Amino acid sequence: MKAVILVGGLGTRLRPLTWNTPKSLVPVLNRPFLEYVLRHLKEQGIDEIVLALSNLAVPIKECFGNGHHLGVKLVYVVEESALGTAGAFKNASELLTDTFFVLNGDVFSLLDFHSMLEFHKRQNSLVTIATIPVDDPTPFGLVETAPDKRITRFLEKPMPIEVTTNFINAGAYILEPSVLDSIPYDTTYSAEKQLFPNLLANNGRLFAFPSTGYWIDIGNPQKYRDLNFDLLSGQGDCDFHGKQEVIIGDGCQIHPQTKLEGPVLVGDNCVIEEGAVISGPVVIGNNCHVGERAFITDSIIWNETTIATGCRFISSIAATGCELQAGSCAEKAILADYVTLIENFRLTSGSVIEPQQILG
Numbered sequence: 001m002k003a004v005i006l007v008g009g010l011g012t013r014l015r016p017l018t019w020n021t022p023k024s025l026v027p028v029l030n031r032p033f034l035e036y037v038l039r040h041l042k043e044q045g046i047d048e049i050v051l052a053l054s055n056l057a058v059p060i061k062e063c064f065g066n067g068h069h070l071g072v073k074l075v076y077v078v079e080e081s082a083l084g085t086a087g088a089f090k091n092a093s094e095l096l097t098d099t100f101f102v103l104n105g106d107v108f109s110l111l112d113f114h115s116m117l118e119f120h121k122r123q124n125s126l127v128t129i130a131t132i133p134v135d136d137p138t139p140f141g142l143v144e145t146a147p148d149k150r151i152t153r154f155l156e157k158p159m160p161i162e163v164t165t166n167f168i169n170a171g172a173y174i175l176e177p178s179v180l181d182s183i184p185y186d187t188t189y190s191a192e193k194q195l196f197p198n199l200l201a202n203n204g205r206l207f208a209f210p211s212t213g214y215w216i217d218i219g220n221p222q223k224y225r226d227l228n229f230d231l232l233s234g235q236g237d238c239d240f241h242g243k244q245e246v247i248i249g250d251g252c253q254i255h256p257q258t259k260l261e262g263p264v265l266v267g268d269n270c271v272i273e274e275g276a277v278i279s280g281p282v283v284i285g286n287n288c289h290v291g292e293r294a295f296i297t298d299s300i301i302w303n304e305t306t307i308a309t310g311c312r313f314i315s316s317i318a319a320t321g322c323e324l325q326a327g328s329c330a331e332k333a334i335l336a337d338y339v340t341l342i343e344n345f346r347l348t349s350g351s352v353i354e355p356q357q358i359l360g
């Protein structure tokens with residue numbers, strides 16, 4: 001059975017991290033996010049995967065190629081301009097002649113696709129939507145159901161007073177190919193806001209498949225941090241890096257007089273100098289340099305970044321190629337690619353800095 005993964009969105013809520021890096025490639029424990037989604041599909045025996053691309057298509061293709069290294073067969077379908085979540089799989093119609101899965105490409109979950117498919121068939125469903133309970137459903141799309149799980153109503157981003165269930169659309173669907181006939185060609189069309197409500201209004205058999213377990217949508221920086229730190233601390237059933245507290249990549253030079261308090265992940269070819277303190281949770285990418293007496297905590301650092309002598313980097317994210325010169329500080333900050341903080345500059349807490357800015 002085929003799965004289409006939607007990875008063509010703009011990722012606006014995750015900017016400025018996603019100006020150069022598509023959301024599907026942002027590093028999670030130093031691996032591109034989409035790799036986790038592909039591995040989960042493969043583990044469940046789904047290895048024919050269509051990636052629906054639009055924005056920043058080239059780096060995604062370059063990263064995953066034909067999927068061979070992950071044991072999956074990848075095919076790419078590229079929209080000239082973004083067609084929306086339903087327009088994206090309409091654009092792949094020729095490849096979708098049988099029942100198929102659709103997954104949002106920004107969701108990490110441990111959904112049981114086999115059980116979902118069995119449920120879909122048992123219910124003779126046209127569209128089955130995985131749902132998940134969350135504490136606060138107001139930022140999401142609510143899915144109301146009858147006791148037999150037939151969907152009765154969709155409610156996008158409800159007001160607190162409108163909340164009738166805490167089950168939300170989990171961003172994973174099974175569709176019958178006939179659904180494609182309800183989507184216009186070459187038109188921007190949303191699955192959540194147009195296709196599904198229209199099918200429901202026409203008495204289509206739409207069912208919810210309620211699931212539980214770890215689920216997170218990395219749509220914004222807070223959720224992106226949460227996923228990294230959850231996986232780092234062993235949640236999410238992810239043991240790509242084993243269960244060690246401090247994991248150091250290949251080719252690193254770590255001075256013996258440093259303090260690394262887990263959970264900490266350091267990528268390959270990093271240098272950590274004397275007196276540096278790294279207090280987890282912290283993820284550091286490849287080819288990074290941490291200078292003498294630098295202090296880093298509660299942070300994510302992508303590749304090729306320097307946190308020089310005496311810097312403090314607290315509860316922050318630095319993308320690729322950033323340079324914090326000696327004595328500079330950042331707290332609760334997000335630094336996009338190639339940001340420089342000049343010597344001894346103290347960035348205002350909570351700052352979000354666009355790519356290539358030099359501050360100081």
Ligand code: GTP
Pocket residue numbers: 006007008009010011012013014023052053054079082083084085088104105106107219
């Ligand atoms: P925001 O701009 O922050 O809302 O992010 P987004 O549009 O990238 O993500 P959203 O949560 O709105 O979309 C859910 C999933 O669908 C993400 O994996 C997106 O990459 C993907 N997606 C959204 N719009 C399109 C589209 O027009 N084409 C394709 N191929 N994928 C899309």
